[in-house]
Structure formats: structure tokens, C-alpha cells
Amino acid sequence: MTGALLACTGLTMRFDGLVALDRLDFTLDCGETVGLVGPNGSGKTTFFNVVTGLYRPTAGTVRLGDLDLFAKSPQTIGQAGIVRTFQRSRLMLEQSAFDNIVVGKLTSLDLGLTTNIFRRGRWRAEVDASIREVRSLAHRFNPVIADRLFQPAGSFTMIDRRRIEICRALIAKPRVLLLDEPSAGMTHDETRQLMGDLLAFRAELPELAVVLVEHEMDVIRRVSDRCVVLNFGRKIFEGAFDALMADRDVQTAYLGEDA
Numbered sequence: 001m002t003g004a005l006l007a008c009t010g011l012t013m014r015f016d017g018l019v020a021l022d023r024l025d026f027t028l029d030c031g032e033t034v035g036l037v038g039p040n041g042s043g044k045t046t047f048f049n050v051v052t053g054l055y056r057p058t059a060g061t062v063r064l065g066d067l068d069l070f071a072k073s074p075q076t077i078g079q080a081g082i083v084r085t086f087q088r089s090r091l092m093l094e095q096s097a098f099d100n101i102v103v104g105k106l107t108s109l110d111l112g113l114t115t116n117i118f119r120r121g122r123w124r125a126e127v128d129a130s131i132r133e134v135r136s137l138a139h140r141f142n143p144v145i146a147d148r149l150f151q152p153a154g155s156f157t158m159i160d161r162r163r164i165e166i167c168r169a170l171i172a173k174p175r176v177l178l179l180d181e182p183s184a185g186m187t188h189d190e191t192r193q194l195m196g197d198l199l200a201f202r203a204e205l206p207e208l209a210v211v212l213v214e215h216e217m218d219v220i221r222r223v224s225d226r227c228v229v230l231n232f233g234r235k236i237f238e239g240a241f242d243a244l245m246a247d248r249d250v251q252t253a254y255l256g257e258d259a
Contacts, residue, residue, distance in 0.1 A: 005030045005209050006051075006082070006176055011060035013043075013050050013233070020046040022233040023060070028176065033202070033210040035224030035241070037217075039253055043233040044213045045087065048178050052084050053077045064175065081175035085165050087184050087213075093154030097145055097164050100153045101134045104168040137167050140204075141197050159190040163197065170201070179212045183219060195219055217245075229253070 004027035013021040021043050028034055036044050049055040051062060053074035062069045069077050083104070091100050131149075139146035141163040145156070153164055162182055169177055182198075183191040199222075202208060214220055220227060220241060227244045229237035231253040237244055244250055 004028060005065060007063045009061045012058045013046055013055060014058045020233050024235055028209050028211060030209055031207050032225050033223055035220035035227045036211055036213045037220060038230035042230040044230055045180055048084055048180055052082060083169040083172050083174040084178035085169055085180055085182060087181040089161060091153045091161055091165060094152055096150045097153050098134050098149045100164050101167045101171055102130050104171040137171060140201060141167060158185050159194055162194055177208060177210045181213055183214060183216050191216060191219060195223055199223060
């Protein structure tokens with residue numbers, strides 16, 4: 001595990017008698033995209049929740065480079081450079097696309113009382129800079145979002161809502177991006193478009209590391225450098241996509257003993 005950007009060892013999460021993560025070892029290198037797959041209930045979202053501090057793990061280690069992030073707060077982990085999206089939309093639908101995106105960088109803005117009351121010029125400059133930054137980021141995913149930046153997020157299509165959520169994560173300039181089923185609720189064509197957007201953006205940021213939870217195997221094949229499969233909280237496979245599809249343990253986990 002030496003040299004990995006994100007390294008988890010023996011990561012365990014118990015809920016009373018249920019073991020959701022069972023001594024999981026996981027690594028992610030700088031610039032790598034790992035597809036994290038497995039049947040429903042296998043521990044994928046629990047892994048995201050533990051790594052981002054929403055759950056306090058029972059045992060193990062979590063490191064981002066030289067930083068020990070085991071059981072740290074979500075704020076500390078986010079500031080260190082790990083951000084995520086959620087399977088179910090977390091957009092504020094009545095708020096503008098700008099509001100939904102800029103909230104991802106609030107920790108870097110000067111929101112102190114002194115600045116907001118006595119240094120209005122500085123505050124205005126920060127707001128103007130944020131508008132330019134959000135508009136530029138949104139334009140890279142879809143110019144329509146940039147043109148309608150101050151319209152309610154609920155007025156956008158499903159694929160554009162997903163783009164807005166991804167922009168909210170990326171505005172924080174993360175080192176690690178965790179994507180939890182970004183294709184949920186979208187058509188196959190919309191999914192292909194969104195993955196194309198992500199691949200294009202990744203080409204501009206070669207050092208960004210991504211973990212993608214996804215049930216669409218074509219998406220995993222298209223974007224992943226390496227695949228990890230979980231079942232009952234344990235890692236049952238790690239390797240290339242073609243090897244994943246031929247692996248007997250993976251087939252059994254998805255299809256049963258008669259696969």
C-alpha cells in the first residue's frame with residue numbers, strides 16, 4: 001500500500017450484529033479511476049460513508065497521502081480533499097444552480113462578520129470570482145447550465161441535475177472524487193453522455209483520482225482502470241474489467257450458485 005493516494009487497511013464497520021464492511025483493504029492511486037461494484041447491500045455505499053466521515057468505523061485505517069483520516073469529521077475529510085456525490089439527489093431544487101454548486105466551496109470563502117459588514121468590496125470581489133468560477137465549471141459540462149446559472153435547480157433535466165451535483169463536488173478542487181451511482185434515474189443515452197463529460201473532464205485533471213460505484217457494467221468498462229468487487233462487506237475480486245466478467249466468485253455473487 002506504500003505510495004497510494006488513498007489507502008484503507010482492515011476497514012471494518014459493524015452495526016450491532018451486522019458486519020457491513022469486513023476488514024476491507026482498498027487503495028487508490030493518484031489519477032486512477034476504480035470501479036467499485038457488487039450486489040445490493042454489499043457495502044459499497046457504506047464504504048463511501050466511512051471514508052467521508054458520515055459513519056465512524058469500528059476498526060481499521062484510512063489515509064490520504066500522509067494524513068490519517070480514520071474517524072475524522074466530514075468537514076476535516078472534505079478539507080483534506082475527499083468529496084462525494086450521492087445516489088439519491090441532494091440538490092436544493094428551489095435554489096439556483098449557482099447556489100447548489102457554490103455550497104461545495106463554502107469552507108474556502110471568507111464568511112466572517114468583519115468581511116461581510118466592513119469589507120464589502122472584498123466580499124463582493126469574492127462573490128464575483130465565485131460566479132465566474134462556477135460558470136466556467138458548469139460550462140465544461142453543459143453550456144445550458146452556465147447560461148441558466150441563477151434558475152432553480154428543479155427546472156433542469158435529470159442529466160443536468162447530475163451535472164450540477166458533480167460540479168458541486170468538483171468546485172472544492174478535490175484530490176479524490178467518490179461517485180455513488182451517477183447514472184441512477186437516467187436513460188442509457190443520458191448515462192453515456194454523462195460518462196463522456198466525466199472522461200473529458202478527467203483528461204483535463206490527470207491527477208484527480210475517482211472511485212465510481214455503478215451497476216451499469218458498460219459504464220464500469222468504459223471509465224475504470226481497475227475494478228474492485230464487494231460482497232457482504234468483503235473484497236472478492238480486484239483486477240481488470242475483462243477478468244471481473246469471467247470470475248467465478250463474481251458470477252456467483254451476482255447470479256447465485258447455479259450461474
